[in-house]
Amino acid sequence: MSDNKISLGKTFFGGIWDNNPVLRLLLGMCPMLAVTAAVKPALTMGVSVIFVLLFSNIVVSSLRHQLKPHVRILMFTLTIATAVTIADLYLKAFMPEMSASLGPFIPLIIVNCIIIGRAEACASKNGLVVSIIDALGMGAGFTITLCVLAAIREVLATGMIFEQPIPAFTDFYVPWAGMGMPVGAFITLGLMLGAVNLITKKTQA
Amino acid sequence: MDTLQTLLLGFIGIVVVNNLVFTKFLGICPYLGVSGRIDMAFGMGCAVTFVVTLAGTLTWMIDHCFLMPYSLEVMRYLCFILVIAGAVQLVEMYVRKFFPALYESFGVFLPLITTNCAILGLCLFLNLWGIDSLLEAVVLSVGAGIGFTMAICIMAGIRENLELADVPECLQGAPITLITAGLLTLAFMGFAGMIR
Numbered sequence: 001m002s003d004n005k006i007s008l009g010k011t012f013f014g015g016i017w018d019n020n021p022v023l024r025l026l027l028g029m030c031p032m033l034a035v036t037a038a039v040k041p042a043l044t045m046g047v048s049v050i051f052v053l054l055f056s057n058i059v060v061s062s063l064r065h066q067l068k069p070h071v072r073i074l075m076f077t078l079t080i081a082t083a084v085t086i087a088d089l090y091l092k093a094f095m096p097e098m099s100a101s102l103g104p105f106i107p108l109i110i111v112n113c114i115i116i117g118r119a120e121a122c123a124s125k126n127g128l129v130v131s132i133i134d135a136l137g138m139g140a141g142f143t144i145t146l147c148v149l150a151a152i153r154e155v156l157a158t159g160m161i162f163e164q165p166i167p168a169f170t171d172f173y174v175p176w177a178g179m180g181m182p183v184g185a186f187i188t189l190g191l192m193l194g195a196v197n198l199i200t201k202k203t204q205a
Numbered sequence: 206m207d208t209l210q211t212l213l214l215g216f217i218g219i220v221v222v223n224n225l226v227f228t229k230f231l232g233i234c235p236y237l238g239v240s241g242r243i244d245m246a247f248g249m250g251c252a253v254t255f256v257v258t259l260a261g262t263l264t265w266m267i268d269h270c271f272l273m274p275y276s277l278e279v280m281r282y283l284c285f286i287l288v289i290a291g292a293v294q295l296v297e298m299y300v301r302k303f304f305p306a307l308y309e310s311f312g313v314f315l316p317l318i319t320t321n322c323a324i325l326g327l328c329l330f331l332n333l334w335g336i337d338s339l340l341e342a343v344v345l346s347v348g349a350g351i352g353f354t355m356a357i358c359i360m361a362g363i364r365e366n367l368e369l370a371d372v373p374e375c376l377q378g379a380p381i382t383l384i385t386a387g388l389l390t391l392a393f394m395g396f397a398g399m400i401r
Contacts, residue, residue, distance in 0.1 A: 029237065034230040078287075190382075
């Protein structure tokens with residue numbers, strides 16, 4: 001039983017650091033770059049991804065014995081598309097402004113490689129509990145990375161965070177417009193990956 | 206004359222000004238994954254161009270002929286992804302039959318065109334921009350493919366030269382590629398605001 005607990009914990013925290021989908025596996029780069037101009041859309045995106053990941057992992061894991069190998073990818077994709085449609089309609093109904101500003105990036109969760117990757121690598125081989133924990137860990141890892149990148153970019157681009165001014169900082173800070181543009185996204189993510197590589201090497205040595 | 210102008214502007218717009226890779230961050234995965242060698246990058250670009258043309262046209266037709274008249278918009282994402290998956294399957298069979306060497310070198314990236322956001326992204330943008338003529342939809346789809354090919358080829362050219370450069374150890378591989386992509390984006394920002 002305790003072994004089981006340890007491995008579940010490992011699965012969860014592995015998703016956040018050791019197997020972080022963005023920083024280690026380089027999956028899901030497109031939304032990573034596109035929605036990180038500010039923290040709020042990044043958080044919305046992260047929560048939507050957690051929901052879709054959880055939904056698809058649960059469905060795939062429960063159906064894993066019925067799946068025929070050659071139709072599995074199709075089945076994964078259709079499950080994910082259904083979950084994304086639910087998330088999209090929910091956002092349109094309850095957060096219309098956020099939905100409009102995220103534009104096509106919510107439907108684009110369908111082609112986010114993290115989700116199909118986890119369905120293939122984890123949910124189609126493991127039981128329900130492991131799949132749920134894996135989805136939560138991976139989703140949390142994705143969301144945290146998304147928010148860190150978004151926070152760096154928002155602070156540097158506007159001098160504010162969560163659209164609120166920061167006391168004693170916003171007054172004299174000169175906004176760095178480039179950070180809010182595509183350039184800032186690419187370069188910040190590049191440097192973040194570099195930093196993660198450096199930390200890994202330092203801790204292993 | 207007016208139509209011709211709209212089409213031409215739309216085409217140039219999507220190839221350079223609103224390039225999907227540089228301004229919309231679509232198709233980043235193959236952009237980083239397959240841009241190691243220029244011939245592979247070009248092959249990938251051609252495959253994507255073909256799929257995006259087919260998928261853009263078909264999804265536009267499905268959207269306007271079936272989904273909108275019967276208000277089945279809820280089914281839109283499901284239909285789109287099925288069309289794209291079918292088109293990719295077609296390309297995969299064609300490449301395996303006629304260019305076996307290219308097929309080997311692509312490996313997993315060929316089926317992954319299905320999950321290339323540039324393709325689904327374009328289909329969604331056609332809907333979002335409210336394109337209402339079939340001809341314009343086709344032109345924009347081809348343009349998006351050509352824009353992607355151009356972006357990935359430029360990147361591959363730079364990366365071939367980057368192999369000889371002295372890059373700090375922790376930045377090797379993906380990080381330096383991302384930073385290069387950032388600088389390329391900066392260059393393409395010079396076109397911003399030219400059209401639309």
